[in-house]
Amino acid sequence: MSRGISHAHSIVEPGPMSRRVAGFVVVLYAIVALVPLAWIFLTSIKTPPDSISYPPKVIFDPSLEGYCNLFTTRSRQTPEYLATLPPASSLCERIARDRNMVFVGPSNYAPRFLNSLIIAFGSTALSVLLGTAAAYGFSRFKVPLADDLLFFILSTRMMPPIAVAIPIFLMYRELGLSDTKLGMILLYTAVNVSLAVWLLKGFIDEIPREYEEAAMIDGYTRLQAFFRVVLPQATTGIVATAIFCLIFAWNEYAFAVLLTSGEAQTAPPFIPTIIGEGGQDWPAVAAGTTLFLVPILVFTVLLRKQLLRGITFGAVRK
Amino acid sequence: MSDVAKSTLIERAAGATPAPVVQVVRGLSDRAIAWLFISPTIVLLLAINIFPLIWTIKLSFTNFRANRPNAEVKNIGIDHFRSILTDPDVWAAMQATAHFVFWTILIQTVLGFALAYLLDRRFRGHGFWTTVILIPMMLSPAVVGNFWAFLYQPQIGLFNYVISFFTGIEPSSFEMIGSVKLAPWAIVLVDTWMWTPYVMLICLAGLRSIPEYIYEAAEVDRASKWRQFWTITLPMALPFIMLAVLFRGIENFKMFDLVNLLTNGGPGSTTEVASITLKREAFEKWRTGYSSAFAIILFVTVFGLANIYVKALNKVKSR
Numbered sequence: 001m002s003r004g005i006s007h008a009h010s011i012v013e014p015g016p017m018s019r020r021v022a023g024f025v026v027v028l029y030a031i032v033a034l035v036p037l038a039w040i041f042l043t044s045i046k047t048p049p050d051s052i053s054y055p056p057k058v059i060f061d062p063s064l065e066g067y068c069n070l071f072t073t074r075s076r077q078t079p080e081y082l083a084t085l086p087p088a089s090s091l092c093e094r095i096a097r098d099r100n101m102v103f104v105g106p107s108n109y110a111p112r113f114l115n116s117l118i119i120a121f122g123s124t125a126l127s128v129l130l131g132t133a134a135a136y137g138f139s140r141f142k143v144p145l146a147d148d149l150l151f152f153i154l155s156t157r158m159m160p161p162i163a164v165a166i167p168i169f170l171m172y173r174e175l176g177l178s179d180t181k182l183g184m185i186l187l188y189t190a191v192n193v194s195l196a197v198w199l200l201k202g203f204i205d206e207i208p209r210e211y212e213e214a215a216m217i218d219g220y221t222r223l224q225a226f227f228r229v230v231l232p233q234a235t236t237g238i239v240a241t242a243i244f245c246l247i248f249a250w251n252e253y254a255f256a257v258l259l260t261s262g263e264a265q266t267a268p269p270f271i272p273t274i275i276g277e278g279g280q281d282w283p284a285v286a287a288g289t290t291l292f293l294v295p296i297l298v299f300t301v302l303l304r305k306q307l308l309r310g311i312t313f314g315a316v317r318k
Numbered sequence: 319m320s321d322v323a324k325s326t327l328i329e330r331a332a333g334a335t336p337a338p339v340v341q342v343v344r345g346l347s348d349r350a351i352a353w354l355f356i357s358p359t360i361v362l363l364l365a366i367n368i369f370p371l372i373w374t375i376k377l378s379f380t381n382f383r384a385n386r387p388n389a390e391v392k393n394i395g396i397d398h399f400r401s402i403l404t405d406p407d408v409w410a411a412m413q414a415t416a417h418f419v420f421w422t423i424l425i426q427t428v429l430g431f432a433l434a435y436l437l438d439r440r441f442r443g444h445g446f447w448t449t450v451i452l453i454p455m456m457l458s459p460a461v462v463g464n465f466w467a468f469l470y471q472p473q474i475g476l477f478n479y480v481i482s483f484f485t486g487i488e489p490s491s492f493e494m495i496g497s498v499k500l501a502p503w504a505i506v507l508v509d510t511w512m513w514t515p516y517v518m519l520i521c522l523a524g525l526r527s528i529p530e531y532i533y534e535a536a537e538v539d540r541a542s543k544w545r546q547f548w549t550i551t552l553p554m555a556l557p558f559i560m561l562a563v564l565f566r567g568i569e570n571f572k573m574f575d576l577v578n579l580l581t582n583g584g585p586g587s588t589t590e591v592a593s594i595t596l597k598r599e600a601f602e603k604w605r606t607g608y609s610s611a612f613a614i615i616l617f618v619t620v621f622g623l624a625n626i627y628v629k630a631l632n633k634v635k636s637r
Contacts, residue, residue, distance in 0.1 A: 014439045023441030029433060030450045033511060037453065039476050040465050054473045055489070130359045137355035141348060149360070156367040158620050160572035162596045163613030166606060167370030167377070170384060190366035193359055222351055253460030253575035254593075258601060272464040272579055282468055289461050300456045304449045308519065 040293075043286035051282040066283025068092035069276065070109050070291075074101040076277070109288055112270040116292075118181055119266055120249040123188035127245045128238060130189065131196025132204075136226060138197070139204040140212075150201075153194045161254035169259060181264045187255055192245040199244070203237025204230065240306040243299060250296060267292050371617075378611035385604040398611035408612070410587060411595040417502055418577075418591055419570045422509045423563055429510070430517025431559060435551075437518070438525045448522075455515045463576040466508045470494040470580075495581050498588045505577050505589055509570065517562040524558025525551065557635045564627055571620050592616055 014022070043051050045062040048069075074096050085102070088094040096103060138146055168187060169178070177183030211233070212225040220228065231238075257269035271288045274281055300307065378398055382391045402408050433451065437444050454462070469477045473490045482489040494504040528551065536546045574593035577583070583590035583598070590598075596616070600609035 019439045019441040022436040022439035023443070023447075026433060026436050026441070026444070026447050026451070030447050033451060033454055035476075036462075036466065036469060036511070037457075039469065040462075043468070052474045056474060056476050056479050130362065133355035134359040137352045141352035143352055143356060149356075153359070153363060155621070156363055158568055158624060159367070159371070159617050160574070160593055160596065160613065160620070162572075162574060162593050162600065163374065163617055164367070164370055166384075166600050166610055166613060167373040168366070170373070170606075171370060186362070187366060190362050193362060197359060222348060226351075247456055251458035251460070253458065253578075257460075257578075258597070268458050268460040268575075271461050280468075285468070286465065289465055292461055293457055296456050296458075297453065300453060301449060304452070307452075308448075 037293075040286050040289050043282055044290045046283050046286075048276060048281060048283055051286075063095070063283075064091060065095050066281075066287035068095055069107075069281055069284040070274065070287040071107055072096070073104045073107050075104050076100055077102050107274075108265075108270060109267075109274075112265055112267045113291070115181065115264055116250060116266040116268075119184045119188065119264070120246055122181070122185040123192060123249045124242055124245040126185060126189040127192035127196045128200075128242050130193050131200050131241060132231075132234070132238060134193070134197045135200035135204050136230065139201050140209070150197070153197055156194050157191070162258070165255055165258045168255075172259065179260050179263045179265075184256070184260065184264050184266070187259070188245075188249040188252060191252075192248055195248075196241050196245060199241045200234070200237055203234050203240075207233045236306060236309070239303065240309055243303055243307055246299070247296060374610045374613055377607050378614050380607045382607045383604050384600075384606040394607070398608045399615070402608070402612050402615060407587070408595065411590050411592050414502065414587075414589055415571060415573075415591040418505060418509070418573065418589075419567060421503075421506045422513070422570050423566050425506070425510050426514045426517045426566060427559060427563060430514045430562065431521045431555075433514070433518045434521035434525055437522055448519075451518065452515045454512045457512070458575075459512060460575040460579055462512070463508060463579040466504075467495060467580055470504060472496070496585055498585055501581050501585055501589050505580055508576060508580060509573070512576070513566060513569075517559075517566060520558050520562040520565075521555060524555035527558070528554045557631065560627075560631045560634060564624065564631065567627070568620060568624060571623075572616075 042058075044066045045064070046057070046060055047063045047065050050057050050060045050063075051066075068091070072092065077100060079100060082097060082100060082102070085097075088097050093103060137143060138150060143149065172178040172180075172183050175183075177186070207230060211229050212220075212222075215225040215229045216222065251268065252266070253268040256266045260266065260269070267288070271285060271292065272280075274285050274288055276284065379393055379395060380391050381394050383389065437448055469475050470493075472478050472493045477494060478489040478492065481487060481492075492500065494500050532550055532554075533546060536550060541549070572593055573591055574597070577589055577591055577594055578597070581589045583594040592612075596609055596612055599605050599612060
């Protein structure tokens with residue numbers, strides 16, 4: 001990766017001018033690329049009329065209406081009826097009253113978000129568990145037809161999700177797994193485990209066998225050596241793999257929209273269905289999008305080193 | 319914590335086991351452990367990937383419809399395959415897919431490589447800006463794609479407004495996702511926005527893998543920067559660029575989420591890429607047998623193209 005220590009005084013060091021130009025162009029690209037994201041956030045703190053004004057408003061009075069609407073369902077009432085109600089008890093209720101609305105109940109966003117959390121973390125844990133075990137098996141033991149098995153594991157990723165979804169749909173219907181969290185966890189694990197095995201095999205291949213052999217001479221069993229010697233060494237690889245699995249499972253849409261409808265529906269198929277009176281309630285959609293993106297943004301920033309390593313490493317190996 | 323508990327358990331078990339048995343367990347253990355470790359993954363993949371695939375193949379020769387489970391299932395041979403390959407709608411979908419794959423890959427490769435090359439100048443703060451550029455590719459294509467539909471709205475959408483600001487064209491005079499001419503480019507643009515960072519990262523890994531001494535030697539030989547780029551940088555980064563093209567190609571061939579939410583194949587069937595056609599046949603018209611046959615054709619196409627490509631890639635690598 002690095003070009004070594006000689007870099008600092010190298011004769012091929014880019015000049016200050018070329019550096020400055022490069023920096024300028026890259027920063028310009030980054031800022032332009034961030035505009036849509038900034039717009040999502042800005043829309044989430046607009047009122048519905050502000051969000052669809054022409055020309056688009058850059059300066060406006062921020063409002064929490066989008067977030068309030070995201071978590072509640074409301075119905076329109078006559079002003080006479082509203083006058084008979086006790087005063088609004090919360091900020092969100094006051095906003096709703098101003099629009100001649102009353103709360104009917106909570107929306108489905110919170111349960112869908114929770115489903116996303118359970119399914120993403122559940123399948124990530126399972127993929128990493130299975131992936132680490134299988135990667136260790138392939139890395140350290142002579143497995144008959146190992147290359148064929150590894151290729152088979154990887155080729156399962158080439159199938160279009162919709163193509164897989166047809167038989168999975170039929171199979172889950174028979175097994176009673178349709179629209180269940182367990183069914184989605186197993187499905188995402190099956191998709192992720194192929195990548196997990198490939199990435200982790202690379203990381204484990206890099207750990208010298210001598211470490212375990214020394215431990216086993218000291219009286220450890222193979223399993224003890226695996227848990228006490230190999231696992232701690234493979235932590236970086238496991239973290240990198242886990243982030244990948246998590247991002248995939250968190251963002252997945254095709255399977256979720258085709259195989260879930262209620263009980264196990266995750267946030268991605270739900271967010272586009274948020275509607276208000278007369279079309280999509282864009283501030284609520286933007287609020288739902290913002291809240292959904294925040295965990296991944298935090299992950300990206302906190303774990304960028306492992307992430308970069310995982311992406312480039314996976315690419316180089318495959 | 320748990321591995322400590324486990325190992326003490328193992329130790330206790332080991333202590334209580336008579337010596338000959340220990341010998342046996344140790345002797346067998348490697349092989350047993352190998353299978354113990356590998357088989358759960360294989361079983362899961364067989365159950366959720368291979369078994370369904372075989373089922374799809376079986377269904378593709380029948381007239382089965384998933385919304386009529388009690389109707390009689392007849393074996394109709396290769397009729398579906400024949401009608402798919404002669405269906406002009408299917409060819410239109412393949413053309414839409416080809417347009418999408420070709421242009422996204424071309425633009426993303428040029429842009430991604432250019433960004434990687436610039437980032438490799440290692441200006442101040444390049445690490446931070448790498449992370450910033452990565453953000454779009456980490457996000458859910460469905461959730462973000464849905465929002466792009468809002469950005470593309472004529473008049474109220476930001477996109478048209480920005481275009482009008484820079485070009486003077488009336489913002490309401492064009493519709494990105496409503497017009498037959500622009501809709502294919504609308505999806506190319508969003509995909510490019512999302513996935514250029516991915517190509518960039520792989521290219522960056524390629525650029526950083528080029529050893530410094532080659533450039534030093536070129537400097538000593540007084541090769542111009544321009545010549546160095548064409549004779550060192552590009553050829554040595556080429557395997558990486560080709561890898562990025564392979565990954566994006568496979569992904570975009572099966573593209574579903576972004577297009578489904580942005581245009582849903584419209585207007586008409588202008589942006590109806592293969593996955594959207596498949597969804598319509600399988601989950602709207604419920605022609606399960608027909609769509610299974612189509613799924614197999616798609617899978618064989620991806621698999622075949624990818625294999626040919628990998629052969630070419632290996633040739634480039636071994637040069």
